[in-house]
Amino acid sequence: MNNFDYIRASDIADAVRMKAADPAAKFIAGGTNLVDLMKYEVERPARLIDISRLPLRSVEETDDGGVRIGALVPNSDLAYHPLIERSYPLLSSAILGGASAQLRNMASTGGNLLQRTRCLYFYDVATPCNKRAPGSGCGAIAGLNRINAILGTSEACIATHPSDMCVALAALDATVHVAGPAGARSIAFVDFHRLPGETPEIDNNLRSDEIITAIELPPQGFATHYSYLKIRDRLSYAFALVSVAAALELENGHIRVARLALGGVAHKPWRDVAVEALLRGEAPSRDLFGAAADALLKDAKGFAHNKFKIGLARRAIIRTLTQAANATPQVQSIKKVR
Amino acid sequence: MNSAPSAHAGLQTTAKPKPVSITLTINGEARTLDIAPWTTLLDLLRDRLDLTGSKKGCDHGQCGACTVLLDGRRVLSCLTLAAMKDGAEITTIEGLAKGDTLHPLQQAFIDHDAFQCGYCTPGQICSAAGLIAEGRAKTKDDIRELMSGNICRCGAYPNIVAAIEQAMEAMGGKR
Numbered sequence: 048m049n050n051f052d053y054i055r056a057s058d059i060a061d062a063v064r065m066k067a068a069d070p071a072a073k074f075i076a077g078g079t080n081l082v083d084l085m086k087y088e089v090e091r092p093a094r095l096i097d098i099s100r101l102p103l104r105s106v107e108e109t110d111d112g113g114v115r116i117g118a119l120v121p122n123s124d125l126a127y128h129p130l131i132e133r134s135y136p137l138l139s140s141a142i143l144g145g146a147s148a149q150l151r152n153m154a155s156t157g158g159n160l161l162q163r164t165r166c167l168y169f170y171d172v173a174t175p176c177n178k179r180a181p182g183s184g185c186g187a188i189a190g191l192n193r194i195n196a197i198l199g200t201s202e203a204c205i206a207t208h209p210s211d212m213c214v215a216l217a218a219l220d221a222t223v224h225v226a227g228p229a230g231a232r233s234i235a236f237v238d239f240h241r242l243p244g245e246t247p248e249i250d251n252n253l254r255s256d257e258i259i260t261a262i263e264l265p266p267q268g269f270a271t272h273y274s275y276l277k278i279r280d281r282l283s284y285a286f287a288l289v290s291v292a293a294a295l296e297l298e299n300g301h302i303r304v305a306r307l308a309l310g311g312v313a314h315k316p317w318r319d320v321a322v323e324a325l326l327r328g329e330a331p332s333r334d335l336f337g338a339a340a341d342a343l344l345k346d347a348k349g350f351a352h353n354k355f356k357i358g359l360a361r362r363a364i365i366r367t368l369t370q371a372a373n374a375t376p377q378v379q380s381i382k383k384v385r
Numbered sequence: 386m387n388s389a390p391s392a393h394a395g396l397q398t399t400a401k402p403k404p405v406s407i408t409l410t411i412n413g414e415a416r417t418l419d420i421a422p423w424t425t426l427l428d429l430l431r432d433r434l435d436l437t438g439s440k441k442g443c444d445h446g447q448c449g450a451c452t453v454l455l456d457g458r459r460v461l462s463c464l465t466l467a468a469m470k471d472g473a474e475i476t477t478i479e480g481l482a483k484g485d486t487l488h489p490l491q492q493a494f495i496d497h498d499a500f501q502c503g504y505c506t507p508g509q510i511c512s513a514a515g516l517i518a519e520g521r522a523k524t525k526d527d528i529r530e531l532m533s534g535n536i537c538r539c540g541a542y543p544n545i546v547a548a549i550e551q552a553m554e555a556m557g558g559k560r
Contacts, residue, residue, distance in 0.1 A: 048423045050402050
């Protein structure tokens with residue numbers, strides 16, 4: 048790890064001021080990703096601004112019946128919060144599908160959104176990576192790409208976003224609240240992360256002088272018909288090869304509202320509203336879910352080692368939608384998939 | 386090798402970074418320390434305070450051998466910057482026994498032969514103490530899932546799960 052200067056912000060305005068005064072400085076909250084990246088010398092900030100003591104740790108109901116989650120709420124506290132467990136169990140389940148108990152105790156809600164890719168070439172500073180060193184090339188496209196993306200890739204980057212929590216937040220239509228020198232603004236969750244395009248070094252649409260303050264969920268939590276299914280190389284404590292968040296509202300045996308988001312397949316949690324529209328008004332069936340999966344994956348493109356993800360994603364979509372329709376969500380501690 | 390200068394702009398350290406003064410209560414004892422900002426809690430415990438029970442396995446948050454309790458919650462000390470934890474209470478494996486009386490988890494690990502080489506054991510036990518305090522694990526499946534952050538290369542997992550079950554019972558399901 049490089050030597051760096053350490054300062055502590057006392058409130059949001061203070062944090063924004065400190066960052067404006069030193070744009071190369073990095074905010075640190077849980078630190079679970081940043082400290083690791085610093086050990087690999089992928090990140091070498093000259094200054095860290097500690098925001099972990101800012102008053103952003105509450106989970107509160109909003110006036111419209113939704114919920115507002117402070118950016119510093121630890122992942123574990125969020126997953127086990129009574130309001131989230133009761134009204135947004137998809138979010139609880141996705142969080143508990145990720146990382147380990149220790150990491151969930153440390154990692155913050157805002158930081159979860161900002162975690163960097165786990166692409167092997169991003170981490171290995173001896174190899175090219177357009178995300179880490181723009182213009183150096185992509186090591187993954189012709190290299191080891193088993194864990195890389197199949198949707199929304201570019202010639203510059205085939206990295207995936209590693210979060211589980213964010214897949215649920217995408218499905219739940221969350222909103223990201225941010226603050227910066229120009230004041231506060233909000234960003235729809237599906238617009239928060241970016242596709243790589245020509246500028247894979249930019250993961251998301253948070254401006255470099257902004258800080259995430261809260262995540263807001265709308266009232267509809269899909270607490271009955273939901274499931275989060277995560278497929279990975281070992282049964283726990285591994286990043287997703289493919290994960291699926293499914294949420295349905297059923298009325299008289301027909302789908303009134305459908306939400307479907309995928310993790311492990313793209314540079315951002317993958318949602319396709321056209322596929323959700325295709326499910327609307329229909330009765331749940333294996334054929335219907337298969338057709339939805341085919342539509343979602345019609346432009347999927349595999350590379351040397353990850354073509355299997357296309358078939359895996361198809362089966363995972365069908366299975367997860369079936370679990371949601373049957374109100375038999377995947378339980379993260381039970382490894383049998385029904 | 387390819388790293389563009391812009392990516393490493395942070396390197397140009399002109400002034401020497403200032404040390405940070407922190408006070409930690411470690412296994413019940415208050416310690417005031419001046420540390421470099423880049424000191425991890427694990428390095429502070431092992432190299433500065435001679436508390437070498439917490440192990441450096443991977444140093445990247447992938448193995449759990451460095452697990453300690455911070456304000457009663459299990460965390461990875463290798464990914465924790467000590468400077469950020471001013472005022473915290475830390476419990477390491479050295480702080481679990483009461484005098485010569487082993488913590489129920491320590492006794493249970495012995496009773497169930499829940500280790501072979503022992504390198505992961507301090508982290509396993511601290512993690513299990515956190516797990517029991519959380520009160521979320523009800524079944525063997527839950528224990529396995531909620532202990533998945535602690536890797537045991539010897540593969541003592543069945544005995545580790547049995548030991549944790551015994552300690553959970555001895556401790557009344559909760560702390």
